[in-house]
Amino acid sequence: MGNPRLQSIHVHPVKAFRGLSLRECAVEPWGPAGDRRWVLIDDGGKVVTQRQQPRLAQAAAELLPGGVLLSAPSLEPLAVDVPEPGGTVTLEIFGDKVEGVPADAAAHAWCSAFLRAPVRLVHMDDPAARRPVDPAFARPGETVSFADGYPLLLTSVASLDALNSLIAQGRHAAEGPLPMNRFRPNVVVSGAEPWAEDDWTRVEIGEVRFRVAKMCGRCVVTTTDQVTSERGKEPLFTLGQRRRIGGKLVFGQNLVPLNRGTLRVGDPVRVHG
Numbered sequence: 001m002g003n004p005r006l007q008s009i010h011v012h013p014v015k016a017f018r019g020l021s022l023r024e025c026a027v028e029p030w031g032p033a034g035d036r037r038w039v040l041i042d043d044g045g046k047v048v049t050q051r052q053q054p055r056l057a058q059a060a061a062e063l064l065p066g067g068v069l070l071s072a073p074s075l076e077p078l079a080v081d082v083p084e085p086g087g088t089v090t091l092e093i094f095g096d097k098v099e100g101v102p103a104d105a106a107a108h109a110w111c112s113a114f115l116r117a118p119v120r121l122v123h124m125d126d127p128a129a130r131r132p133v134d135p136a137f138a139r140p141g142e143t144v145s146f147a148d149g150y151p152l153l154l155t156s157v158a159s160l161d162a163l164n165s166l167i168a169q170g171r172h173a174a175e176g177p178l179p180m181n182r183f184r185p186n187v188v189v190s191g192a193e194p195w196a197e198d199d200w201t202r203v204e205i206g207e208v209r210f211r212v213a214k215m216c217g218r219c220v221v222t223t224t225d226q227v228t229s230e231r232g233k234e235p236l237f238t239l240g241q242r243r244r245i246g247g248k249l250v251f252g253q254n255l256v257p258l259n260r261g262t263l264r265v266g267d268p269v270r271v272h273g
Contacts, residue, residue, distance in 0.1 A: 004269035006205050007157060007190040008180075011035040013061040013068045014121070015146045016049040018226060019184060020062065024264040027208045027257050030127040030143045031151035032186050034063045037127065039091070039100070039146040040111055040119045047093040047146070048119055050221045054229040059114060070107070072114045080107045083123055091122060093146060098131045100124050133256065137213045142256055150213050150254035154197060155185040162194035163251065167238050175234040181226040182235065183218070183251055189269050196271075197253050206267030210255040217248030 010019040015036045026033040038061070040048040050056050059072040067081040080103050088099040100122035102108070107121040124130055124145055133142040134149055144151050157180075164177035180188055187205060189197070203210045218239060223231045239249035 002191065004189050004191040004271070006187060006263060006265055006267040006269060008188045009263055009265060010181075010184070010186055010188070011063075012184065013063055014038040014040070014059070014070070015047070016040065016053070016056040018057060018060045019181060020060075022265075024262055026262050027152070027260060028127070029151070029257060029260070031145050031147060031257075032263075035186060036146040037124050038068060038103075039093070039122055039124075040115075041089075041091045041100075041122055043118055045089065045091045047091060048115075050224050050229075051219060053115055053117075054221075054224045054231060055115065057224055057226045057229040070110060075110060075114055078106065078110045080104070080121065083125075085125055088125075089120075089122060093131075094148065096131060098124075098146075100130070133213070137254075138256070151257055152186040152210065152255040153184070153216055153252055154187045154189060154203070154210075154255050155180060155183050155252040156192050156194070156197050157188060157190040158192055158194040159197065159251065163235060163238065163243075166242055167234050170234075170238055170241070172233045172237055175232045178235055179226070182222045182224070184221065184226075185252060187255075187263065192269070192271075200253060200271050202272035203255065204270040204272070206261065206263055207259075208261035208263055209258040211258060213254045213256050215245060215248065215250040216252040216254050218251050222251075 009022045009025050011032050011034050012019045013034050042048050062069040069079050071077040083101045103121040111119050111121050127145050133144050167176035200212050222235050243250050
């Protein structure tokens, strides 16, 4: 293999909803434009994801000028405007306390009807100031949206092929092969060797430079079928046997952008370290 390329770009306008595939995307310091700027919270202010509600895989959000269009089975689509700056609510995401601006009552009602549980839809109004990247792996001033922890997630086609080969040899072979959407990446690279990304420290994709923050530890969301929302055992069973590094089951790399720019499908990927 050689000449790695950017095979696909994905954003998730509402955290935990189905991802969108794009041909090109602007990269901001806190992540791809439009990625995970919205999130659902429960009555206690805690973020709701597919970890608690796998059914969220069946909901979708399209980017609109000044908002998003929500859609889901058995519900009429709903356009939601970015809320006006003003009163914020405090939410909790992986132990972080973060401020966000609630959407309107119609958005809360739509999301609650879909999940059959009371939730509110919240927007991150100022990603430059609201949530710092984990200081153990960050430089001063680095921030992130409502993503799990880092601005972008990179995965590799060759690594998924290798993982699927391992799954095919294992106890739960009938669950494979798994599609890349199980891992909910932002950028997918083709043309690299399997697991090559484990050793990357700097990456350039087209006109954007990134530093590699840390390997991505995987959770139960990867076992969730992103079409049906049903759960299985893979890939966590196989990752647990073959990809346990530093106490985590890892697949992919977390990236932090070093400059603004635009990513385009087909961009060359240059690796430094």
